[in-house]
Amino acid sequence: MVQAVLKDSTYEFKATYGEGYWEDHFTYHYDQIQAYLDVYPDKLHHVMFETKLPYFVSPARVRPRADKYVLKNGKVRQHYAAFHDHHAPVRGWLKDEKQQRIEHPLFTKLLTLVVNKFAHLDPDAMGLMYEGERPGWNDAMNGLPGLFGSGVSELFELTRLVSLLTTIPLPDQVPTLLPLLDLMNALTHIKDLNGMDAWNQRMSALEVYRDKLTHSLQTTTVSKSVIEEVLRHLQQQLTKAVERIKTSEDIIPTYFMYEATAYEPLTHTVDHGQPTVKVTEFKRMALPHFLEGPTRYLSSLNKDVTYGRQLVQAIRSSGIFDAPLGLYKTSESLENMSMELGRIRAFTPGWLERESDFLHMSYKFFLGLFKSELYDEFYRDIAKGMTCFMDPEVYGRSPLENSSFIATSNNPDPSKHGQGFFARLSGSTAEVLSLWKLMFFGSSLFSMVDDELQFSIQPKIPASYFKNGRVSTTLFGSVEVVLHYEGTLPTYDASVVVNHYELKHDHHVVSLPNSMIKGKEAEAIRALRYQSIHVFLKGGREPG
Secondary structure, eight states: OOOHHTTTTTOOOOOOOOOOTTTGGGHHHHHHHHHHHHHHGGGGIIIISEEEEEEEEOSSEOOOOHEEEEEEETTEEEEEEEETTTTOOOOOOOTTTTBBEEEEEHHHHHHHHHHHHTTTBBBTSSSOOOOOOOOOOOOOGGGGGGGGGGEEHHHHHHHHHHHHHHOOOOSSEEEEEHHHHHHHHHTTTTOSSSSSHHHHHHHHHHHHHHHHHTTTOOEEEHHHHHHHHHHHHHHHHHHOOOOOHHHSSSSSSEEEEEEEEEEOOOOOOOTTOOBBBEEEEEEEEEOSSSHHHHHHHHHOOOOOOHHHHHHHHHHHHHEEEETTTTEEOSSSSSTTTOGGOOGTTTTTBBBBBBBBBEEEHHHHHHHHHHHOOOOOHHHHHHHSSSGGGGGGGHOSSSSTSSSEEEETTTTGGGGTTTEEEOOEEEEOHHHHHHHHHHHHHEEEEEEEEETTEEEOOOOOOOGOOOOOOEEEEEETTEEEEEEEOOOOOOOTTTTTTEEEEEETTEEEEEEEEEEEEHHHHHHHTTTTTOOOEEEEOOOOOOOO
């Protein structure tokens, strides 16, 4: 009976609003997409244009500036940024003027996302403003949105996502919401990147767009040429912003806050009862250096090994690096910062998110080192920074178990230095899996070349990882991968290449020369038709 009911049933996704809008939640989409395309590069068009997705209508909205810029104790702040619209006519999923659910391809959803996020550029076009009441991943910076804070990390991730969209072959027409077309037109006609005029125009266009979403909606189609022009504009502007950020300081900043140096009082009132103002001039102020900004740059945008190495050295010479323990802290000292910054300022140094080794971030930094091809620096740092290499007597738990954070040597209690707290499946676990994949398999498992599927393994590990000339791991949960290597140099040395592969199923062995497996054999690997893959490396001998 139950089976019969389920067979004739359809599933309905439900979503609900929690609290606030974190500026960085979009930054995880890129990695998910890339992880999928690393295995199914031939499914790019299918996943981008053939899968249709609805739009969630949240009961909470972000207020316009006129309703959230308030005067408090003689200073202008951004408070009450999000509110519940209990009288909103639309609930659940977005519908058009005919009350039909609107569903668009993933590409359209991503285009909607990047255009909206681009409108968040702060007045100096150095970061994305935390205008939705919440900061990025670091919840303890919960006071920063009220200080007109903005994040450099989110700007980097937006740049990466825009770059991805520019590489996707487009059909002649792409469906979208009519208000999005209006927003794209408005943003592309703003001549300047930074300055109060440009910022006002961006924010006004965004507020008009948000208001249109509350009324009867129409869908439309946008031509390939228009989308390409929009993405090209966004990419050019964001590239300029990134270059300005890189040259602003030796260490890439993470956070800014803006002080309202001039404003005009407004006469209307809103439900929170605070006097509202219109800001006419902002002054940017940088916060102490955090690890996240450099980390996001290294893991997403860096293509210059020399610059990456200089950046890492500057970090190790700063207060971010805990030299006694060889660990990386979330930031330099925040002692001189106002308590308005958030609860991070109330924490003890070296504890929770304040100046501790927060594994979610330090592991992401290690991933950035690897993606920037700073392999020597990566293996140097993980020898002290990854829990699997730590002394259990100091770490205080199994080295196979991650923690939320490790108390650093700036903590006032010496007995806690180097000790891990709050075991959890945190972001550090995801970073470990990403690192494992890159270390043992390389950056790209599958690719499409001339419409043919190709498979390759390019390990980047030290020679010491090999025991008796081999090291093994598991791919796709069941396929044994054995790496064979007799060299003395690390496999990321330019002299090390794949000589040949042996694919095994029961007693059947297929030997394939060269570093790339093509066509049917690559498809067979993806279909799990082989029980093991043996990769034979050559080279890697030191001269003499």
